Amino acid sequence: GAGVSQSPSNKVTEKGKDVELRCDPISGHTALYWYRQSLGQGLEFLIYFQGNSAPDKSGLPSDRFSAERTGGSVSTLTIQRTQQEDSAVYLCASRHNGPSSSYEQYFGPGTRLTVT
Amino acid sequence: GNSVTQMEGPVTLSEEAFLTINCTYTATGYPSLFWYVQYPGEGLQLLLKATKADDKGSNKGFEATYRKETTSFHLEKGSVQVSDSAVYFCALSRSDKLIFGTGTRLQVFP
Numbered sequence: 001g002a003g004v005s006q007s008p009s010n011k012v013t014e015k016g017k018d019v020e021l022r023c024d025p026i027s028g029h030t031a032l033y034w035y036r037q038s039l040g041q042g043l044e045f046l047i048y049f050q051g052n053s054a055p056d057k058s059g060l061p062s063d064r065f066s067a068e069r070t071g072g073s074v075s076t077l078t079i080q081r082t083q084q085e086d087s088a089v090y091l092c093a094s095r096h097n098g099p100s101s102s103y104e105q106y107f108g109p110g111t112r113l114t115v116t
Numbered sequence: 117g118n119s120v121t122q123m124e125g126p127v128t129l130s131e132e133a134f135l136t137i138n139c140t141y142t143a144t145g146y147p148s149l150f151w152y153v154q155y156p157g158e159g160l161q162l163l164l165k166a167t168k169a170d171d172k173g174s175n176k177g178f179e180a181t182y183r184k185e186t187t188s189f190h191l192e193k194g195s196v197q198v199s200d201s202a203v204y205f206c207a208l209s210r211s212d213k214l215i216f217g218t219g220t221r222l223q224v225f226p
Contacts, residue, residue: 033213042219043216055212056211059213093160103148103167103209103214104150104162106162107159107161110159
């Protein structure tokens with residue numbers, strides 16, 4: 001079946017602008033994750049959704065970052081007033097939450113964000 | 117806390133050489149362990165996994181064994197190919213999220 005999809009694949013924005021990144025998880029996956037991959041910091045967890053609620057937002061780096069998920073499916077990560085240090089690849093992943101789940105997550109191709 | 121330590125790269129090998137990429141972890145309890153691979157220009161792909169002590173994960177000729185006594189999950193392949201050139205990430209699952217190592221770049225030359 002279809003994997004995790006993300007859009008846009010690339011986004012270039014000016015410092016101070018807001019951006020929205022979209023993730024469409026694998027159908028039927030109730031858990032959804034956002035990570036950030038940057039040269040200096042490696043792969044960092046940002047936020048986790050179970051259904052439409054976010055029990056763990058501990059990785060969001062500042063209050064300029066927010067995310068929501070609607071209908072237990074698509075999620076949007078919003079970065080307000082972007083800064084140059086926000087430049088990174090933003091990865092989305094989803095996971096099935098059944099009894100046979102071994103916590104493996106399936107990743108999308110990522111959105112490369114460049115703040116100029 | 118929970119963490120993953122991987123050997124630094126790049127690892128440079130000739131085709132058909134034996135590969136080992138070391139990974140050790142620190143965690144409370146017994147997490148699931150994973151190796152993910154990222155080919156140039158692509159996203160992360162799950163390579164293999166192990167969910168309990170002494171489990172061996174395997175895929176595409178790669179293997180890793182969950183060693184509780186040494187808290188390790190080293191990745192091995194008997195004969196690498198040029199197409200294996202990629203970045204390899206070791207990860208553990210804790211509190212419903214993945215904690216990754218810093219990644220090890222593998223370069224295989226013909």
